Amino acid sequence: MSRFVYADNAATTKMDKDVFEIMIKSLEEDYGNPSSIYKKGRDAKVLIEKARKQVADGIGAKESEIIFTSGGSESDNYAIKGIAKAKANKGKHIISSKIEHHAVLHTLEALSKEGYEITYLDVLENGIIDIEELKKAIREDTILITIMFANNEIGTIQPVEEIGKIARENKIIFHTDAVQAVGHVKVDVNEMNIDMLSMSAHKFGGPKGVGALYIKSGIKPENFIFGGAQERGKRAGTENTASIIAMGAAIEKITSEMEKNTIKVQAMRDKLIDTILEKIPYTRLNGDREKRLPGNVNISFRFIEGESLLLMLDLKGICASSGSACTSGSLDPSHVLLSIGLPHEIAHGSLRLSINHENTMEDVEYILEVLPQVVERLREMSPLYDEINKKG
Amino acid sequence: MLYSEKVMDHFANPRNVGEIENADGVGEVGNAKCGDIMRMYLKIEGDTIVDVKFKTFGCGAAVATSSMATELIKGKKIEEAMKLTNKAVVEALDGLPAVKLHCSVLAEEAIKAALNDYYTKKGIKMPGLETPCSGCCEGCCSHE
Numbered sequence: 001m002s003r004f005v006y007a008d009n010a011a012t013t014k015m016d017k018d019v020f021e022i023m024i025k026s027l028e029e030d031y032g033n034p035s036s037i038y039k040k041g042r043d044a045k046v047l048i049e050k051a052r053k054q055v056a057d058g059i060g061a062k063e064s065e066i067i068f069t070s071g072g073s074e075s076d077n078y079a080i081k082g083i084a085k086a087k088a089n090k091g092k093h094i095i096s097s098k099i100e101h102h103a104v105l106h107t108l109e110a111l112s113k114e115g116y117e118i119t120y121l122d123v124l125e126n127g128i129i130d131i132e133e134l135k136k137a138i139r140e141d142t143i144l145i146t147i148m149f150a151n152n153e154i155g156t157i158q159p160v161e162e163i164g165k166i167a168r169e170n171k172i173i174f175h176t177d178a179v180q181a182v183g184h185v186k187v188d189v190n191e192m193n194i195d196m197l198s199m200s201a202h203k204f205g206g207p208k209g210v211g212a213l214y215i216k217s218g219i220k221p222e223n224f225i226f227g228g229a230q231e232r233g234k235r236a237g238t239e240n241t242a243s244i245i246a247m248g249a250a251i252e253k254i255t256s257e258m259e260k261n262t263i264k265v266q267a268m269r270d271k272l273i274d275t276i277l278e279k280i281p282y283t284r285l286n287g288d289r290e291k292r293l294p295g296n297v298n299i300s301f302r303f304i305e306g307e308s309l310l311l312m313l314d315l316k317g318i319c320a321s322s323g324s325a326c327t328s329g330s331l332d333p334s335h336v337l338l339s340i341g342l343p344h345e346i347a348h349g350s351l352r353l354s355i356n357h358e359n360t361m362e363d364v365e366y367i368l369e370v371l372p373q374v375v376e377r378l379r380e381m382s383p384l385y386d387e388i389n390k391k392g
Numbered sequence: 393m394l395y396s397e398k399v400m401d402h403f404a405n406p407r408n409v410g411e412i413e414n415a416d417g418v419g420e421v422g423n424a425k426c427g428d429i430m431r432m433y434l435k436i437e438g439d440t441i442v443d444v445k446f447k448t449f450g451c452g453a454a455v456a457t458s459s460m461a462t463e464l465i466k467g468k469k470i471e472e473a474m475k476l477t478n479k480a481v482v483e484a485l486d487g488l489p490a491v492k493l494h495c496s497v498l499a500e501e502a503i504k505a506a507l508n509d510y511y512t513k514k515g516i517k518m519p520g521l522e523t524p525c526s527g528c529c530e531g532c533c534s535h536e
Contacts, residue, residue, distance in 0.1 A: 304449065311400075381449075
């Protein structure tokens, strides 16, 4: 039995069918420039504002607090650089974590070259920050805390509400990269004390190239793209109308179905984790077992290397991801896996399966049929496995 | 990153995987920390490599270069095997992505390490075979 199983939804998702149709229709019809005075332009503007409301509703925000961007990376760049510049007179210290996405880490690196000082919090073995360490890291000149909502590799969900509370008490702005969280777990910016939040449409059934940044009323980051008056002058450029409309439709649909999806997806995730750990020896689950995204599975297989594993799975029609050096394009494996304390050789053998509601139990069964064979085949080829077997 | 069809073929159907009992020469290069280890086994009769097997821990390119390197020296004279370069392995595979060139260097080094082991057992010191690389330096790629 051979089939195609897409299990890399943390990388990107297939567009939702309804959303796709809305977008196609919009591409055809809503071509008017939303800044134009005539009806064709005004109509497009109205649709964009409807999408803004949909996005705001998805995270418990107000429409006026949503800025559309080109995606998660732009939102992260905008939030961090925008606050750094706007608050430079108050201080130049920023707190983050060691397991952030590169859109955050590399932005912070760039700022550190401009004289900003960054504290990168360690994470515990389960991938969660130590709240006490966060409290200790806060200084007079701390202007921003940026800690991700949920990790893209190991799926760990941070204690966002608590982090936000600490930030509020200390009058520090709290930004969270929620690219992996929105649409998959409940996000409420007010309940969770979030000041700024990044999201990306293609992680929840929307199109690529569009995202949003939530900026709480009263917070004023420096504008990111200068030009026309779009997005209330904060982010210039003619709006990506069809994508924005599709993003609105996608978030509305996914949040309305979240409860139902979570039950289904979590059951598939748990079956994958439990069966793999039980059936395949020399494995370990990376990330927290409970405080974890509903669709994230990240497991290390000793004695084998991740890229080989991905290629073998691909030959069997399964799309997945890994944190090995070979897939990261550098000599080191994923910074996230190293930060939770994995030795290099175990980090090289990691596999991430990220499933969503479009997957089925049949997909799960197929993965569970193929994966043990592939792992065994690669282990038989591995000189490291040899040594273990000979030792007994 | 794109692998050639040849690389994918040698990855999906690697030739000469396994080990040789009582091999005349065994060489291992690379280390687990960097994500690549290659071990080569040689069976030598007279001046000919009559059999060769490998075991590899590593990426797709590491498996494919191991497989191709064994194919290139199997049945050949030792003298010819000693002349095998990583470049020849890469060419035989219709190329490798630049970031994967170090894998081909490892394959060349693994064969040299196995030949060195063969000569060492015989008490012969053979120039050009003594120092297999650790398999963990970016500098390796400059061998090409």
